[in-house]
Amino acid sequence: MNDASNNFKLLKVTPSEGFREAFILHLADNSLIMGHRLSEWTGHGPMLEQDIAISNIALDLIGQSRNFYQYAAQLININNEREVSKTLYPGEDLNEAVATEDSLAYLRDANEFKNILLVELPNGDWAKTIMKLFLFSVYQLYFYQKLIDSSDKQLAAIAEKSLKEVTYHVRWSSEWVIRLGDGTDESHKRISNALEDLWSFTGEMFQPADYENSLLQKRISITVSELKNDWQNKVRNVFEEATLMYPEENIWMQTGGKNGTHTEHLGYILAEMQFLQRAYPRCEW
Amino acid sequence: MQLTKENITIDAAWKLMNEINDPEIPVLSITDLGIVRDIKLNEIEIEIFITPTYSGCPAMNVIAMNIRMILWQNEFKKIKITQQLSPAWTTDWMTEAGKQKLKSYGIAPPVGKSFDKNYLEKLLVECPHCHSMNTKLISQFGSTSCKALYQCNDCLEPFDYFKCH
Incomplete structure (x- = not known):
């Protein structure tokens, strides 16, 4: 044990970020956690090309999250007079603490993360990973298509940048859903099971959190419930080609992630992802 | 070309940018790729606007460092590099x-x-x-x-x- 880790204290101020910061963190967390999950496949993909593909997609998503975190950090630092959730490194004074993309990704605890539950679920087999990525990528596609018109110029710019990448993710994951659904009995069974496991986590995407609602009037956020039709149509078309049954829509849906109430899985992700920064604060390589 | 604070011009700065290659595709310069979007120059500093090809492109840090190096080697000390996301790179x-x-x-x-x-x-x-x-x-x-x-x-x-x- 070195001195730094002995002295390490987490000092937290009540998390009461502004709505805009919360919204940006929600988008950043979605991309980071999805990207981190996909990166777990690096070196384990079913074949080299697909290992590279899924690692590339993970890289795109982590890159998107960096853009969001950098912007959130910038706003948090400008609005310093506002009480902002800050987690401090050892020896750091609350008044001097500066938010950075790293402090936001590595020093917040599970209840401060605002990602939807879907992205934090374990990868399972290849079919489950593919289905999760597909459901999420189609959502991101329509989300970013709307966010391009945000009155917040930086959010619009990040959306414009990300949209091109997401278009590839949708295409790649759709092809895999079709390949597995319309493949062998075994692959059909696996992708059907994946869909059954994941379906109750899709409703959260279209249920706005308070911070999303309160930013609507200024046209900073978008109306997520309006994305549902496009999402359903796209998913339905791909499922049809994949010979998959489109599940019952009006079932009870899991929620909570957008407001910091997560499944137990997120804690394990953070334990792995944040370990180094917590054990060796500010370490770099 | 040896540039100094006195004689550096926007054109000269663009020429220097032509000499920087993409670290992952070393036959292309960053201007061939369209990564350098703009250069602004005033009496105290030079500002280079770069745009990432992909959000997670790990080459961007190296590119920014190389830009800093070449300008620095050419006697220009006050350098600002700004990431510009929009319009998105194509x-x-x-x-x-x-x-x-x-x-x-x-x-x-x-x-x-x-x-x-x-x-x-x-x-x-x-x-x-x-x-x-x-x-x-x-x-x-x-x-x-x-x-x-x-x-x-x-x-x-x-x-x-x-x-x-």
Whole structure:
């Protein structure tokens, strides 16, 4: 044990970020956690090309999250007079603490993360990973298509940048859903099971959190419930080609992630992802 | 060319940018790729605007460092590098010279323009080795974010294709 880790204290101020910061963190967390999950496949993909593909997609998503975190950090630092959730490194004074993309990704605890539950679920087999990525990528596609018109110029710019990448993710994951659904009995069974496991986590995407609602009037956020039709149509078309049954829509849906109430899985992700920064604060390589 | 604070001009700065190569595709300069969007110069500092090719492109840090180095070596000490996300980078900005350099390096240059919505659909990519048009997509994702993996059905060589983006 070195001195730094002995002295390490987490000092937290009540998390009461502004709505805009919360919204940006929600988008950043979605991309980071999805990207981190996909990166777990690096070196384990079913074949080299697909290992590279899924690692590339993970890289795109982590890159998107960096853009969001950098912007959130910038706003948090400008609005310093506002009480902002800050987690401090050892020896750091609350008044001097500066938010950075790293402090936001590595020093917040599970209840401060605002990602939807879907992205934090374990990868399972290849079919489950593919289905999760597909459901999420189609959502991101329509989300970013709307966010391009945000009155917040930086959010619009990040959306414009990300949209091109997401278009590839949708295409790649759709092809895999079709390949597995319309493949062998075994692959059909696996992708059907994946869909059954994941379906109750899709409703959260279209249920706005308070911070999303309160930013609507200024046209900073978008109306997520309006994305549902496009999402359903796209998913339905791909499922049809994949010979998959489109599940019952009006079932009870899991929620909570957008407001910091997560499944137990997120804690394990953070334990792995944040370990180094917590054990060796500010370490770099 | 030795530049000093007195004689540096925007043109000279652009020429220096031409000398910086992409770390992952060393035959292309960052101006061939369209990564440098703008250069602004005033009495106290030079500001270089760069745009990432892909959000997670790990080359951006190296590129920013190389820009800093070359300007610094040329006697310019006050340097600001600003990341600009919009308009989003597109392969439409790649120079013709750049496309030719890619081809002779063994990477097929982007086909078509990104505003053409069919760019993701089936397209004909020429094999950079034997120039056959009889090629097939192996994987949409290649050794870097910006490339896909193709194979030539005639000479059977696999090759990288710089995706239209």
